[in-house]
Each structure stands twice: as C-alpha cells, then as structure tokens.
Amino acid sequence: MDNYLFDIHTHTIASGHGSSATITDMVKAAKDKNLSLLGISDHGPKTLGGGRPSYFRSLPFSIRKRMGIEMLYGAEVNILDEDGSLDLEDELLKNLDFVIASLHRPVFKPGSITENTSAYVNAMKNPYVNFIGHPDDTHFPVDYHVLVVEAMKNKVILEINNSSLSPEGYRGDTRFNDLMILNLLKHYHYPVLLSSDSHGSAHVGDFSYVNELLEKADFPNELILNNSVGELKRCISR
Numbered sequence: 001m002d003n004y005l006f007d008i009h010t011h012t013i014a015s016g017h018g019s020s021a022t023i024t025d026m027v028k029a030a031k032d033k034n035l036s037l038l039g040i041s042d043h044g045p046k047t048l049g050g051g052r053p054s055y056f057r058s059l060p061f062s063i064r065k066r067m068g069i070e071m072l073y074g075a076e077v078n079i080l081d082e083d084g085s086l087d088l089e090d091e092l093l094k095n096l097d098f099v100i101a102s103l104h105r106p107v108f109k110p111g112s113i114t115e116n117t118s119a120y121v122n123a124m125k126n127p128y129v130n131f132i133g134h135p136d137d138t139h140f141p142v143d144y145h146v147l148v149v150e151a152m153k154n155k156v157i158l159e160i161n162n163s164s165l166s167p168e169g170y171r172g173d174t175r176f177n178d179l180m181i182l183n184l185l186k187h188y189h190y191p192v193l194l195s196s197d198s199h200g201s202a203h204v205g206d207f208s209y210v211n212e213l214l215e216k217a218d219f220p221n222e223l224i225l226n227n228s229v230g231e232l233k234r235c236i237s238r
Contacts, residue, residue, distance in 0.1 A: 003034075004035070004194065004205070004207060004224070004226035004227065005035065005036045005037060005226060005227065005228070005229055006035055006036065006037035006038065006039065006226055006229060006232060007030065007033075007035060007038060007039065007194075007195065007196050007198070007204055007205045007207075007226075008037070008038070008039025008041060008072060008074065008098060008100075008193075008195065008232070009039065009041050009076065009100060009131075009133060009159065009161070009193075009195030009196065009197050009198075010026055010038065010039065010040055010041060010196060010197070010198045010204055011040075011041070011042055011043065011076075011197070011198065011199045011200070012025075012026055012040060012042055012200075014042040014050075014051045014055055015042040015043040015047070015049065015050055015051065015199065016043065016047065016048060016049015016050055017043075017047070017048060017049050017199070019199040019200040020200060021200040021201045023040055023062075023066075024066070025200075025201045026038060026040065026198075026201050026204055027066040027067050027069050027071075028067070028201065029198075029201035029202075029204035029205070030069050030204050030205060031067050031068065031069055033204060033205030033206075035069060035204075035205050036069065036070060036229060037069065037070040037071070037072065037229055037232070038066075038069050038070070038071055038072070038204070039071075039072040039073070039074055039097070039098060040059075040071070040072070040073050040074065041074045041075055041076045041098070041100050042055070042056075042075060042076065043075075043076050043078070044056075044075055044076065044077040044078045044086070044087040044088050045087055045088070046078045046080065046087040046107045047078060047087075047104060047107065050078075051075070053088065053089070053092060056075055056088060056092045056096065057092055057095075059073040059074075059075075059095075059096060060073065060095045060096065060097075070229070072097040072098060072236075073096060073097050074096045074097050074098035074099055074100065074130075075088060075092075075093070075096055075099055075100070076100040076101075076102055076133055077093070077099060077100070077101050077102070077129075078101075078102065078103075078104055078107045078108065079101050079102065079103050079107075079108055079119050079120070079123045080107065080108065081108070081119065082111070082115050082118045082119050082122065083118075083119075083122050084101075084118075084119055084120075084121070084122025084123035084124070084125060084126065086101060086123065086126060086129075087107075090126070090128060093126070093128035093129075094128055094238075096128075097236060098130045098131065098236045099126075099128050099129050099130050099131070100129075100130070100131040100132070100133040100159070101120075101123040101124070101126070101129045101131070101132055101133065102132070102133030102134060103116065103119060103120070103135075103137065103140045105139060108140075110139045110140050110141075112141075113141045113142060113143055114143075116140045116141060116142045117142045117143045117146050117147060120132055120135060120142060120147055120150075121146065121147070121150045124150055124151060124154040124156045125154060127238070128238070129154075129156060130156060130157065130235060130236045131156065131157050131158070131159055131193055132147075132151065132156060132157075132158050132159060133159050133161065133195070133197075134159060134161040134163070134164050134171060134174075134197065135147060135158055135159065135177075135181065136160070136161065136164050136171065136174035136177040136178045136181065137164070137171040137172070137174065137177075138171055138172030138173065138174060138177065139171065139172065144177070144180045144181055144184055145184060147181075148181070148184040148185060148188060148190065149188075151190070152188060152190050155235075157191060157192065157193045157225060157235055158181055158185070158192060158193070159192070159193045159194070159195050160178055160181065160182065160192055160193070160194055160195070160210050160213070160214075161174075161195050161197050161210075162194070162195065162196050162197060162203070162206055162207050162208065162209050162210045163195075163196065163197035163198070163199075163203070164178070164197070165178065165209035165210060165212075165213065166209055175213060178213055179213060179216065179217055182213065182214070182217040182219050183217060185219075185223060186217065186218075186219055186220060186223065189220075189223065190223070191223045191224070191225045191231070191235075192219070192223060192224060192225060193225045193226070194207050194210050194224060194225070194226045207226075
C-alpha cells in the first residue's frame, strides 16, 4: 500500500512556519520518492506567515512539469467560522488546481461538536473546495457520520494526514478519529486522500503512519485516491 503516485498536501517557504523549502526543493524530494505528481498547497493568509493573495494569484502561471514531475498548484485555506467562510476569495480559488479547507487554531476557536461540524459542512458547500484537511484533529470534535455523508453529497474528499499521526504531531492522539473516518468511508465505499502535510521537503511522500492505520482498518486499496492520478484529476475537475 505504499507505492503511491502523488502527494498534494505539502508546504513551502510561502507557508511561513516550519518550512524553508522552495518549490524546487519539494520537487527534488518528490523525485527521490518516485512520485509522478506533486501538489503544492501553501497556507492561506490568516495563518501566521501564510501566503498573501498575490502569491496564490500567480500560481496558475507556474511551470507544469518539473524534473519529470507533474505539478498541481493549490492552497490549504483556513475555515474562518461556522458559516464555512474561507480566507481566500472565490476569485482566486477558482483558478487554482485544487483547494484543501482546514480548521486551524487560533484562526478558528474550537467549538462544540455541532459548531465544528457545521464549519466543515458549510465549507464543503463552496464549489471550489475539493478536500477537507486533517478532520481528525482532537481539538475540533465533530460528528463523523454527518461529515462523511455531507462529503459524499458535496463531492468532497476527506484526508487522512500522516503528520497528524506522527508522535511529534500537535493534534492529539488522532488514531481513533482516523479509524472512525476510514471505517465510515469503507462502509459507504467512498475514497480517501492520503497526505504527508510535509512542511518542507523532509516528509514529502511520507505515508508511513497512515499505512499502519490503513492496514489496521483493512481499508480497500481501490478507495485510496493516491493510487490513480486520473481519479485525482476527476475529483478536482470543475
């Protein structure tokens, strides 16, 4: 289960915190991991040190193939409130290849299960949101059954995040939440996105902790989006 084709949740120096890597550094790491496609998804402007709107405006004009690696350029935007407002305007989002929407402290103050779930669900209704990032965060308890059903309804893919599962992770012990997500997705036969969430080049294409959980959940290989570039492109097509 570890010969995946792509990693699209990655962060460069444009994300500010925790990364000094350029896009070229990220591509070199992807090539070392034998990935065929790399996605760059720097943080939106409400994250401390995150990318400015001008940065995201320029991304669609970036090089489409680097060192033999196909490139996609997106963003990890912040969900700002229970209404699902995002920290980049639709005018910018519509020109990106993909959009990951996530809850981050302190941008969004953790609320009740109902409030957190509503924030995710309303963000999914934005036509430019393709993925929900690290919905396993223990600081943001949610109703996972509602989350999965609404993701299917809105044709949005949920992520299992390797960084969340790392012993150095800061989202708490997310294994129970991730297993719940995986079991619900397996029940509904709906795909999942695997991501490194690498801040810098060190962990690009690293799915080691995710793989342990996939095995534990006996998760079907055919539901792992990272096995097919074609399926990825179908999911992000607008």
